[in-house]
Amino acid sequence: MTMSLPDPAAASTPAADIPVPPPGEEGLTSREAAALLARHGRNSLVPEKKRAGWFYWIIHLLSDPMALLLLVAGPTYLLIGDATDAIVTFAALVPIVGVSWVLETRAERTLEQLKKLTAPTITVWRDGLHQVIKAEELVPGDLVVLHEGDVVPADGELVAATQMMVDESALTGESQPIDKMPSGAEREVLAGTTVLSGRGIARITVTGMATRYGAIGKLVAEVKQPRTPLQRSISRLVRRLGIGAIGFCGIVLAVELARGNGWGAAVIAAVSLAIAAIPEEFPMVFTLYLALGARRLAQERALVRRLTGVETLGSTTVVCSDKTGTLTLGRLEVVGLAGSEGPLSADRPLDPNARALLESALLACEPKPFDPLERAISSFAQERGIDVEGLHGGTFVSDYPFDHTLKYLTHVWKQGERYLVCAKGSIEGILERSRVDESTRRRAHETNSALAAQGMRVIAVAEGELNVPTGERAKDEAALAFRGLVAFSDPLRPGVAEALEECRAAGIRVIMITGDHPETAHAVAEGLGLPHTNAAGQDMLATGADIDAADDEALPALVDGINVFARTRPEQKHRLVQALRAYGHVVAMTGDGINDAPALREADIGVAMGQRGTEVARESATMVLLDDNFATIVTAVRNGRRIFDNLRKAFAYLVAFHPPLLVAALVVPLLGKPLLLLPVHIVLLELIVHPTVSLVFEAEPAHPRIMARGPRPAGSGLFGRDLILPFMLGLTLSLAVVMTYLVGLNRLGSEVEARTLAFATLLIGQALLVLVTRAHEPVWRTSLRKNRMLLPVVAGTLAALPAFVYLSPLARVLKLAPFPPGGWAVAVAVAAVATLWFEPFKTRKREA
Numbered sequence: 001m002t003m004s005l006p007d008p009a010a011a012s013t014p015a016a017d018i019p020v021p022p023p024g025e026e027g028l029t030s031r032e033a034a035a036l037l038a039r040h041g042r043n044s045l046v047p048e049k050k051r052a053g054w055f056y057w058i059i060h061l062l063s064d065p066m067a068l069l070l071l072v073a074g075p076t077y078l079l080i081g082d083a084t085d086a087i088v089t090f091a092a093l094v095p096i097v098g099v100s101w102v103l104e105t106r107a108e109r110t111l112e113q114l115k116k117l118t119a120p121t122i123t124v125w126r127d128g129l130h131q132v133i134k135a136e137e138l139v140p141g142d143l144v145v146l147h148e149g150d151v152v153p154a155d156g157e158l159v160a161a162t163q164m165m166v167d168e169s170a171l172t173g174e175s176q177p178i179d180k181m182p183s184g185a186e187r188e189v190l191a192g193t194t195v196l197s198g199r200g201i202a203r204i205t206v207t208g209m210a211t212r213y214g215a216i217g218k219l220v221a222e223v224k225q226p227r228t229p230l231q232r233s234i235s236r237l238v239r240r241l242g243i244g245a246i247g248f249c250g251i252v253l254a255v256e257l258a259r260g261n262g263w264g265a266a267v268i269a270a271v272s273l274a275i276a277a278i279p280e281e282f283p284m285v286f287t288l289y290l291a292l293g294a295r296r297l298a299q300e301r302a303l304v305r306r307l308t309g310v311e312t313l314g315s316t317t318v319v320c321s322d323k324t325g326t327l328t329l330g331r332l333e334v335v336g337l338a339g340s341e342g343p344l345s346a347d348r349p350l351d352p353n354a355r356a357l358l359e360s361a362l363l364a365c366e367p368k369p370f371d372p373l374e375r376a377i378s379s380f381a382q383e384r385g386i387d388v389e390g391l392h393g394g395t396f397v398s399d400y401p402f403d404h405t406l407k408y409l410t411h412v413w414k415q416g417e418r419y420l421v422c423a424k425g426s427i428e429g430i431l432e433r434s435r436v437d438e439s440t441r442r443r444a445h446e447t448n449s450a451l452a453a454q455g456m457r458v459i460a461v462a463e464g465e466l467n468v469p470t471g472e473r474a475k476d477e478a479a480l481a482f483r484g485l486v487a488f489s490d491p492l493r494p495g496v497a498e499a500l501e502e503c504r505a506a507g508i509r510v511i512m513i514t515g516d517h518p519e520t521a522h523a524v525a526e527g528l529g530l531p532h533t534n535a536a537g538q539d540m541l542a543t544g545a546d547i548d549a550a551d552d553e554a555l556p557a558l559v560d561g562i563n564v565f566a567r568t569r570p571e572q573k574h575r576l577v578q579a580l581r582a583y584g585h586v587v588a589m590t591g592d593g594i595n596d597a598p599a600l601r602e603a604d605i606g607v608a609m610g611q612r613g614t615e616v617a618r619e620s621a622t623m624v625l626l627d628d629n630f631a632t633i634v635t636a637v638r639n640g641r642r643i644f645d646n647l648r649k650a651f652a653y654l655v656a657f658h659p660p661l662l663v664a665a666l667v668v669p670l671l672g673k674p675l676l677l678l679p680v681h682i683v684l685l686e687l688i689v690h691p692t693v694s695l696v697f698e699a700e701p702a703h704p705r706i707m708a709r710g711p712r713p714a715g716s717g718l719f720g721r722d723l724i725l726p727f728m729l730g731l732t733l734s735l736a737v738v739m740t741y742l743v744g745l746n747r748l749g750s751e752v753e754a755r756t757l758a759f760a761t762l763l764i765g766q767a768l769l770v771l772v773t774r775a776h777e778p779v780w781r782t783s784l785r786k787n788r789m790l791l792p793v794v795a796g797t798l799a800a801l802p803a804f805v806y807l808s809p810l811a812r813v814l815k816l817a818p819f820p821p822g823g824w825a826v827a828v829a830v831a832a833v834a835t836l837w838f839e840p841f842k843t844r845k846r847e848a
Contacts (some may be wrong), residue, residue: 021201022182025159027125027143036139043138043154043207045191045214120615122153125201142204147370149594149614150195154207158182158189161200162366163399168193171213194616196594197401199370252669285650285693292698293643301626302636303610309622312604313640314712315586316508319633320576320603322590323514323524324457325612326630328490332372334380335456336487338447340440344484350384357484358384359391360463364411364424367392372612373459376488400473404569404595406432407515408460410477412469419466421476426567427485427517430460434482441482448485452519455527456487497528499631504531507710508637509585513565513573518543521566532564544568547575555579570595577602586711588633590625591617607633634707642702644712650697652726652773657689659730660737660762667738674751676741676758680814684804685766688797692770699789700774726773729835733765736834740826748819756805756816757823763801765831767794778839 021027028036120135123145130145135153138144143159146152158164158180165177171192180186180200189202192213208214249270257266290311294304304310324330337344337354344354358381365374367389378388397419398412408425423430427448431441444460451458464479503510512530514521518541525532525541532540541564550558559579565572570593577599580587589596589603592613597620600606608621609628618624625632664676677685740761744754768779771794775782784790805816 021125021143022160025143025201025203027128028139028141029127033126033137033139033142036141037137040139040207040210042136044136045154045208045211120151120153120618122150138204138207140204140207144202144204146189146195146200146202148195148197148199149616151615151619152189152191152193152195152202154191154204155211155213156189156202156204156206158187158200158202162198163401164198164200165196165401166193167196194594252666255670281654281689281693282651285654286647288694289643289647289650289698293639296643297623297636297639298626300635300639301629301632302639303624303626304622304636305618305624306622309605310640310643312586312622313637314644316588316605316637316640317711318509318511318580318585318587319503319630319637320511320513320573320580320587320589321630321633322592322609323512323516323521324490325592325609325628326590326625327493327496327512327524327528329493330372330490330612330628332376332457332488332490334376334486335489336451337484338444338451338487339484340436340444340482342443342447346380346384348384350386353484355384355386356463357461357486358386360422360483361424361459361461361486362386362388362391363413363420363422363463364409364461367396373457373488377486397469398471398476400477403429404571405429407567407569408433410473410480412466412476419469421464421466421469421479423462423477423480424459424486426515427458427460428567430462430480431482433477434462434480435464436482444482444485448517449519451485451487452517453523455520455523456489457516457520458485458487460485492524492527493629493631495631496629499634500528500530502634502638502707506637506707509563511559511563511565511576513568513576515568516566518566521564525564530563532562540564541566544572547572552579556582559583571598573599574602588637590630590633591621592628593617596620638702638707641706641712642700645703645706646697646700648722649700649774650693652723653693653697653769654689655723656726656730656733656769656773657685657766659727660734660765661685663731663734664738664741664758664762668741671742673742673745674755676738676755678815681759684814685763688763688766692793692797695789696770696787696793697774699787701786703776725838726769729769729772729838732837733762733769733831733834736830737762737765740830744819750817752815752817753819757819757827759816760801760805760824760827761831763797764827765835767797768831768835770794772835772839776842778842779836780839 121132122135122138123130123132124138125131125143125145138154144153144156146164152166159182161180161182164180166180166189167177168190171190177196178186180189180198182200189200190213191211253266253270293310297304297310321327334346337346337357339353339357341353344357345351346354350358358377361377362381365371365377369375369378382388394416395414396411397414398410400410400412402409403425406426406429408423408429410421410423413420413422423433427444431444436444448458448460461483462480463483464477464481466476466479469476500510510530512521512525512528514524522532522541524530540562542558542562543565544567546558547555547565547568555575556579559576560583565576570591573589573591573596577587577589581602581604586605587603588605588607589599590607590609591597591600592609594614594616596608597616600608600617600620600622603622605623606621608617608624610618610624610626611628613621613624613628623636661677661682665682668674668676737758741754741758744757745751748754748757770790771779771782771784774787774790804810804814805818811817
């Protein structure tokens, strides 16, 4: 994987949006930080599990049923005086344990790489520069920059702050936000708490397990993650088959003893049956596929934080998406101005009315803006010759925060002897709080609708003059007078319209949720081709007010028929998700802010924005989009479907693989014939099946029409009617192999030659099963080259077969021997008939 965290060494000069430490507060040097890191250790709030040592791996791998059974067979061979078979059995432990170790460490390594990608980062001041580092590398003495939406990474004390509010409820239980100041009792910030608003710089005092959160982290580490429904169903299957295998082993053991074959032969027969019957590959394949699937998704810019998300992606029926930055590029540019009397010229030089409007908008922004919209206003004003820094040179008196109901905010400034109150936000909120006559109000709404209909995002601006600020919001805002409108463009993201079309074909409904004006939402929906009208051509569009007006019983009906929601608040997303899930939908919800966290947690798949998302949103999400692009969600859904399809194909192969082994190990001893498959043969077949399921089926590309079918029903498992056919194929191959062996015993007169003929039939049949179970089309209509692992694995298996038969040392170890040349034609013909008999029916099914 070619993704990495930001390189701290790349930072050179302070960015415009990163506050500078106050005089006298200096950050550490890199050398000092390295020494402190060695002394205090990493800033891990939850203790990490110790990496497993060699002893653990040996115990873990030897607990594998296959390894345990070989450990029973080896000594048994020694007791009956068969030293060669004992050596072969013990030697077989090496590849069996080796393959298991390779596959488990591969999955473990993939999960470690994904964990590194999800590691939170923080901006610190070191060597006089801002640097982005992993939060776990923080040390006492570091100066860290905290923004709105950040989770505080360690305990510290503020040295600078601007209107900073912190939510400490997760740690202290205090429900009310705390106003943090660089001086006084509320200067301390604690690890695990959330910055709700404002910005600040804190000096870290305590890290890691020494923080107050660290004590809780010990308890968190002890909590075990519950298994998913699929994991539980796989465990049940393996457990039940294991119990059944033990029962049959007892029967075979008793039958062999009753026939007087002795304890040695009886134990070998029972062990052969147990190795054939226990499907220990199922849990390994499931974990490996999810881990490798998560890695593939990360390469596609979708970082899955919890593997359950990979399992759920294929069932997604509804995607609720933000507009700004997800469906659009999120690159806001001021493209129009309108005063109280109508449109204003934005050309240079600015006329007095346009200049006054821009200055009012600037005073309603932060001096060093962090918000993209405020940056766009500042950049546009600078280009038009306004001294932005000088304009903010007055005294900042009051900051009345964003009102989530009316969607506006207010600043109060002292400029010389004057006090100015400036506000910006939605046209509804600003007009509600401004002094404005009816004709101006009507004209403002008309202008706003005209701009929004062109797909522009529009905010309103108001300004007033105060004698003396009162410190009470309502009284200070009573002086506001409507100034005008500022319009922004935000181009649609390339590829999103095509992604929406792909969603429609896949039976996935897309809902756009935005805080913008309904007209803007309508224009964007038009541009993207997002369905938003009913059969009569009327707009099917709802607002946040409609959500508030609908009770819990009426909301599902509202949500069921509407794909565009405008003027919504983040907390309303939570109700939307609940309503959609009440209708039985599997919901993916996007979000980037602090208030999006409840909706992200409520959704089946919470999708956080990696570039503009807050740390709280990312922590609450199942998946993080590294490029904030809606098309990446569709790519992730497509990959989720591919992963589930390939899991089903792998399990279908395993279901077809085991019956021949089981029937041969069970039926032949009951018929009183010599064992067809000895432990060494079954071990050899197991060594073939592991790379087949872990390499061939995992590398299977998505079906060309994978997004042309509906979502997989929620809660559907891997074990359904689709596995009946593979099981039938396994049974027919079983009967073919056993009959070949029995006929060979009569015709060839040699147990070894008959076993070799039957073994060749079985191995050729297993290779054909790979081709049969990997495709819904007939074998002769499928391409073998699209899967890069298919030909090497299958060809390698078939090429090894003559070596097993004709290389004398190998043949002696495997108890095989050459048979008459015509036997090869028999083996190929019998294997083909036993495995390809259903292929013509696939043709009919496809034509139907």
